[in-house]
Amino acid sequence: MDHDADYAAYVRESWSTLVRSAVFLGCPLHEAEDLAQTTLVRCYTAWPTVAAADNRAAYVYRMLLNCLRDSKRRRWWGERPAERLPESRTTVVRDDTADVDTADAVHRALAGLTKINRDVVVLRYFTGLSEQQTAEVLGVPAGTVKSRLSRSLAQLARDAHLADLRPEFQPTLQPEPTEGATS
Template structure:
């Protein structure tokens, strides 16, 4: 087996650019912020070790998000048994000193997180990759290894379910256009979740 050299600066640029979206996607796939950061880091390590393949991929985004989903699946399989999931999340806004806008952003992120938790895993994966990671329908289909029509039907069902979701009722908004997450969207931090 030959090892191709990795262009360190190219990979570093990619990692900086992808970090926030990978973390956000992992959070909306059901991870805590710490788990999401670990998952993003593991995904980027795998990207580094396979960088020549990542660069050569027809669709880099789909390739990397497939890695993210595989890392998530692997982490769930080996989850530490000492973890104890809870039924309720801590109340948002216990950040002490955070402004009202930041708290509102956490409230919104919490509502979206709760609404996404009500979707089946395949439907949640499609919504997160399409709207939060910003992949196209074709890229989402490639990342999930499903036909494009499956992505469309899952999106349609998921958006209908999210539109009727009680957790989003206070926001009176169109999930499809108003809940796209970008690098400026606040995620809950340890400060607000402890």
């Protein structure tokens, strides 16, 4: 496969995961799409290196994190996005209220984590990287990833924003006594 076709296939395969990861790293959707695009542009300019990487996913997600850090460091004096986009003329049939509520709760809960712990959770669970790949992206030992995940998941389990997403408390049913058993 030639250079451009290989790259195009990679973009089609990874676009939605890169955008989703950027959203869970704290970017609004429009910034997440810009961040994914910037990451993929950097991938294109270094495609021979990216394609030859032992762990392409870790390499690309490291680029994504670096692009995010770069975007937070610089000041932008150019155009600002509008607060509200114009309404489209298409009719929306599906009510996404529950999805929005769930996403909001998850975003609020993730915002309660430290930056490094949020990065670990997003890379491991929302991006689907293994513990070893996450460790490579962050440049830390795999044991550090495990301990950060453990602390982060414990904190998320206690988070009030996620309380409404948990199934209602169901009392444990006691087994019925067997015949001849005395109580």
